Amino acid sequence: MYSIAKENLNSLYAAIAGSYDLFMPIKTAGQTNYGFWKEGAEGDIDTLKTIRSGKDAFFPQVEQLYTVNREIVPADVAAGDDAEKAANTPIRTKLNVTPGKLVDQDFVIFGMRPCDVRAIEVMDNVFLTDPVDSYYKSRREHGIVVALACHEPEESCFCTVFGVDPADPSKAKADVATWMIDGKLYWKALTEKGEALTAKVANLFEEADADAKVEEEKAYIEGIAKQLPNADLSLEGWGAGKTDEKFKSEVWDKVYKGCLGCGTCTFVCPTCQCYDIKDYTTKDGIQRYRCWDSCMYSDFTLMAGGQNRQTQLQRFRQRFMHKLVYYPTNNDGMFMCVGCGRCVEKCPQSLNIVKVIKAFAENK
Amino acid sequence: MQELINRLKELIADGTVVRAIGWKKGDMPYNPEPAYFEKPEDFDNFVYDGFCGANLSKMMIEAGKLEGKTAVCLKPCDTYSFNQLIREHRVNRENTYIIGVGCRGKLDIEKARKAGIKGIKSISGIDIEGDGDVTFDTIYGEKKMAYTDLMLDRCHVCKGKDHVIFDEVIGESKDTGDADRFEEVIKIEKMTPEERFAFFKSELSKCIRCNACRNVCPACSCRKCVFDNTKFDSQQKANVDSFEEKMFHIIRAFHVAGRCTDCGECSRVCPEGIPLHLFNRKFIKDIDTFYGEFQAGKDPEAQSPLTDFTFDDLEPKDAVGRGDK
Numbered sequence: 001m002y003s004i005a006k007e008n009l010n011s012l013y014a015a016i017a018g019s020y021d022l023f024m025p026i027k028t029a030g031q032t033n034y035g036f037w038k039e040g041a042e043g044d045i046d047t048l049k050t051i052r053s054g055k056d057a058f059f060p061q062v063e064q065l066y067t068v069n070r071e072i073v074p075a076d077v078a079a080g081d082d083a084e085k086a087a088n089t090p091i092r093t094k095l096n097v098t099p100g101k102l103v104d105q106d107f108v109i110f111g112m113r114p115c116d117v118r119a120i121e122v123m124d125n126v127f128l129t130d131p132v133d134s135y136y137k138s139r140r141e142h143g144i145v146v147a148l149a150c151h152e153p154e155e156s157c158f159c160t161v162f163g164v165d166p167a168d169p170s171k172a173k174a175d176v177a178t179w180m181i182d183g184k185l186y187w188k189a190l191t192e193k194g195e196a197l198t199a200k201v202a203n204l205f206e207e208a209d210a211d212a213k214v215e216e217e218k219a220y221i222e223g224i225a226k227q228l229p230n231a232d233l234s235l236e237g238w239g240a241g242k243t244d245e246k247f248k249s250e251v252w253d254k255v256y257k258g259c260l261g262c263g264t265c266t267f268v269c270p271t272c273q274c275y276d277i278k279d280y281t282t283k284d285g286i287q288r289y290r291c292w293d294s295c296m297y298s299d300f301t302l303m304a305g306g307q308n309r310q311t312q313l314q315r316f317r318q319r320f321m322h323k324l325v326y327y328p329t330n331n332d333g334m335f336m337c338v339g340c341g342r343c344v345e346k347c348p349q350s351l352n353i354v355k356v357i358k359a360f361a362e363n364k
Numbered sequence: 365m366q367e368l369i370n371r372l373k374e375l376i377a378d379g380t381v382v383r384a385i386g387w388k389k390g391d392m393p394y395n396p397e398p399a400y401f402e403k404p405e406d407f408d409n410f411v412y413d414g415f416c417g418a419n420l421s422k423m424m425i426e427a428g429k430l431e432g433k434t435a436v437c438l439k440p441c442d443t444y445s446f447n448q449l450i451r452e453h454r455v456n457r458e459n460t461y462i463i464g465v466g467c468r469g470k471l472d473i474e475k476a477r478k479a480g481i482k483g484i485k486s487i488s489g490i491d492i493e494g495d496g497d498v499t500f501d502t503i504y505g506e507k508k509m510a511y512t513d514l515m516l517d518r519c520h521v522c523k524g525k526d527h528v529i530f531d532e533v534i535g536e537s538k539d540t541g542d543a544d545r546f547e548e549v550i551k552i553e554k555m556t557p558e559e560r561f562a563f564f565k566s567e568l569s570k571c572i573r574c575n576a577c578r579n580v581c582p583a584c585s586c587r588k589c590v591f592d593n594t595k596f597d598s599q600q601k602a603n604v605d606s607f608e609e610k611m612f613h614i615i616r617a618f619h620v621a622g623r624c625t626d627c628g629e630c631s632r633v634c635p636e637g638i639p640l641h642l643f644n645r646k647f648i649k650d651i652d653t654f655y656g657e658f659q660a661g662k663d664p665e666a667q668s669p670l671t672d673f674t675f676d677d678l679e680p681k682d683a684v685g686r687g688d689k
Contacts, residue, residue, distance in 0.1 A: 029566045051636055052572060154482040156391065226504050229485065237640065258397045261658050262576035264635050291601055299594050348576045348633030350395035358391060
């Protein structure tokens with residue numbers, strides 16, 4: 001294990017950024033979100049919850065898939081040197097398709113919390129199974145995840161309900177596990193990728209024999225996690241195979257009413273992975289991009305025939321059925337929620353997945 | 365609060381209204397949610413305290429279409445929004461029973477988070493009748509904050525303690541204003557155009573296009589928003605370039621100009637803490653300067669300066685560059 005003093009973190013960021021693109025929590029205009037670190041940026045690993053989750057690292061909100069442009073082929077070129085033929089040849093156009101660039105360089109995601117790391121596993125089940133998403137896959141192959149333990153979990157956190165351990169990032173599928181204890185960051189490489197990153201910046205580290213210290217920190221965090229108000233939230237009745245029972249429940253009609261139909265919960269969620277594919281009209285063609293979509297929006301999965309979900313009750317139900325029933329049904333019982341609590345903090349109307357689970361428990 | 369609950373139950377029992385719109389207790393001490401109440405037992409979960417900041421007036425657009433009257437709890441500033449909705453023929457006054465509820469300023473849990481308060485188990489001192497500091501019992505010990513330090517920014521520029529429309533008022537209100545409403549706008553006006561652009565760019569680049577500001581805004585009551593048009597390149601959910609969001613927010617600000625009552629819901633709900641109210645407040649300040657003082661929603665009969673014409677109106681050329689002075 002290695003350590004580095006908190007006040008030297010900026011040199012660590014600079015050193016990492018010297019070899020890799022560094023994606024990490026950065027404070028801008030008073031809020032902390034993931035972004036690419038560059039000299040002068042305010043790296044912030046003290047804030048427990050970034051507003052947007054770490055999912056942008058692998059699945060950005062907007063991503064260019066390819067561009068198509070129409071090239072006009074002059075008649076004389078099309079017709080060769082034959083002037084008479086050229087005069088009778090209509091202008092021809094050719095469509096050029098340029099694929100978006102896949103990520104081909106290693107990059108580092110720094111300071112990811114164990115819940116957000118678990119969320120990567122949730123997304124992997126979607127994007128890395130057939131048909132494999134090449135854009136996502138290239139990012140996953142090149143991303144090096146440095147996970148950070150949650151020194152002081154907050155009341156909106158309920159990750160332990162989904163088996164996430166906020167105290168021990170080495171249990172998460174990360175490449176490096178870190179702990180911030182008494183002004184020092186402790187660093188332990190977990191994988192080959194993690195070792196390679198460590199070797200690049202090792203000159204900034206001190207060797208640390210800190211196993212006891214880390215164990216003490218883990219015990220402290222576990223003690224806090226047990227006291228969180230939603231630590232005992234029960235998922236009984238949810239999971240694979242519950243589609244009929246839950247879909248037909250009358251509880252939905254009671255819980256959705258305050259929903260504004262905005263996309264806050266879906267966009268701050270680390271596991272929401274629905275997207276739309278759209279064309280942006282350019283001078284001579286289109287830019288085809290994909291962007292996060294929200295099942296809360298009225299045009300979600302709208303098709304020419306108009307048959308998408310027509311009411312907010314249906315949209316609201318879809319979001320929670322997807323997370324707590326459909327996804328587990330298709331993924332060996334794994335839930336599509338990691339208990340990060342961002343929706344708990346950010347819903348404008350104070351609705352959230354915890355309230356939904358509790359409402360069903362009360363109305364059994 | 366009990367007086368309010370009793371009265372709402374009574375109004376339902378005697379047939380004056382069929383249902384009430386108020387706030388339902390949350391599962392945290394700070395997250396009550398807007399909700400409907402019909403049966404006496406529904407009121408077991410009714411709450412009205414410092415965290416009931418949501419402006420319920422917009423819910424009356426839909427509730428007003430339901431069979432029978434609906435009672436709605438409106439704080440003094442919410443009544444301006446309701447009046448404006450009447451002016452725009454978006455709510456049915458006949459079908460509404462307005463309970464003006466007392467207010468001593470509403471609270472913002474983000475203010476506590478910014479002050480480092482976390483692991484909250486319970487909160488005291490947020491009752492509507494209360495007075496004094498707010499105490500947080502947390503996993504990390506007891507913390508205190510002054511009520512005013514925890515108030516939403518909008519409450520520091522309070523419109524006053526009077527409800528401008530109501531059927532009856534329950535509870536006392538207090539004018540919590542202690543700041544100049546246009547101070548922030550003036551600060552931005554004094555910036556150079558480059559500084560101003562940089563300021564808005566850094567704020568708006570945080571936008572995630574969740575549309576919470578639009579969906580909560582009582583002035584955004586279009587049946588179908590232009591940004592929900594699927595044939596439009598700048599559609600709701602994507603920011604094609606890193607600053608494309610500006611278009612959404614600026615179009616929205618123009619669209620609500622002269623109609624925005626400055627209720628502050630846009631900034632309250634923004635997950636990224638963007639001070640969206642500043643756009644609207646700039647328009648309000650300009651309207652005051654160029655057409656005389658006007659408060660949208662104060663009088664449902666009043667003609668809005670932007671939908672009126674007189675030969676004395678300001679010429680565009682005289683308005684250009686006004687921010688640089």
